[in-house]
Amino acid sequence: MSTLREQIQDVIETEPVALFMKGTPQLVMCGNSDRALRALLDAGAPVVAVDVLPDPRIRQELSEVSGWPTIPQVFVNGELIGGADITEELHASGELRRKLDEALGADREQTVTTVVLAAE
């Protein structure tokens, strides 16, 4: 079994777009997570979402890994781009789409995946 931190790092490092959020894309539990998710979807991102709510340690480990204190957190190609405010701002300026085009190509497929982290 890998540790929770290894699982978090694995999602960040291997998924092109990772969103750590409260709730799931199907059942968003927080307005800010919703703002980040919508901006990503509007920009045509393939979103891999991790719900931080099932276990408080997910949030704690994530913030230690990223140095970012709040949820949501958005990573593109392993790099933290920010929380809801930055993601929305980058989307409004068109920079989010440019960043995604650069990282993933303009003809990317839009998918939404939910990852459930299960520590032992």
Added chain:
Amino acid sequence: MASDTIRTLLEQAFPDASLEVVDRTGGGDHFHVTVASSRFDGLPLIDQHRLVNSALAEPLADGTIHELRITTRGT
């Protein structure tokens, strides 16, 4: 009052800033801070927000701030 604490911390971290602290729900734990400071000049958004987050590290960590929205501007 949490808004006063937040304002004081931001004033200490960004002495030249023009600041706005809004209690979004009136409940004293959902805030929107707007900070315009020369310290942000030339910095990427993520680093601007990191500076604000670190100025407010204590109320973020102890749960005083339940939700934080950040708007930053250079000068």
